Amino acid sequence: MSLLALLLLAVSCGDKNTREQALPVLGPPALASNNHPSGETEGFPDFRLEDQFGGMISPDSLSGQLIVGDFFFSSCKGICRDQLTGLKKVYAAYGQDDRIRIVSHSIDPDNDTRDALLAYAQNAGVMNRNWLFLRGDTIDVYPLARGSYLAFAESDSLADGGYTHSGYLSLLDPQRRIRGIYDAAQPDEIDRLLTDIRLLFAETHDR
Numbered sequence: 001m002s003l004l005a006l007l008l009l010a011v012s013c014g015d016k017n018t019r020e021q022a023l024p025v026l027g028p029p030a031l032a033s034n035n036h037p038s039g040e041t042e043g044f045p046d047f048r049l050e051d052q053f054g055g056m057i058s059p060d061s062l063s064g065q066l067i068v069g070d071f072f073f074s075s076c077k078g079i080c081r082d083q084l085t086g087l088k089k090v091y092a093a094y095g096q097d098d099r100i101r102i103v104s105h106s107i108d109p110d111n112d113t114r115d116a117l118l119a120y121a122q123n124a125g126v127m128n129r130n131w132l133f134l135r136g137d138t139i140d141v142y143p144l145a146r147g148s149y150l151a152f153a154e155s156d157s158l159a160d161g162g163y164t165h166s167g168y169l170s171l172l173d174p175q176r177r178i179r180g181i182y183d184a185a186q187p188d189e190i191d192r193l194l195t196d197i198r199l200l201f202a203e204t205h206d207r
Helices: 002-007 079-094 114-123 138-149 187-204
Strands: 066-072 100-106 131-134 153-155 163-165 168-172 178-183
Touching: 066 079, 066 138, 066 187, 079 100, 079 168, 079 187, 100 138, 114 131, 138 153, 138 168, 168 187, 178 187
Parallel strands: 066 100, 100 131
Antiparallel strands: 066 168, 153 163, 168 178
């Protein structure tokens, strides 16, 4: 329940420009602030994750871009399918736009090898790096879910597939503040995400 409370908590940064933003800034003050803790780059903890093409992705790789992020595993037979369906709509609309990246983080690095993620991406119709499928140690990925996306991901021997995770998609601005969270199982939420991306482009790129 505490995580759901965080998902719904909007924090004002207190200045006139923030109050005039079209989209709220979500999360506790540590995530809503532009002042990132020491050791963080681009608003993320330092990480090195491998993408489906074998490239290494760090926070600097995503510099200046909007991010739509989620957490999944390729053998998932539940909510991951809804996440994939929703993100394919985002990719259809923005898959050639370098101002935005879709970033899907695998929580099953043992089975989601680079080759497995590449096949998964190709089956989804993804042919470029505007949609990244990332893998890495769960010691890095699980905290990233909670600390940067207001999501959750963890191993669970009782869950189908051995993992449990949220089915939300998170929209981050270039300052790595969370500007929207969307239930992938609800088509109208995906429509809202597409609308909010346009609003965020107008705020961050079209001035």
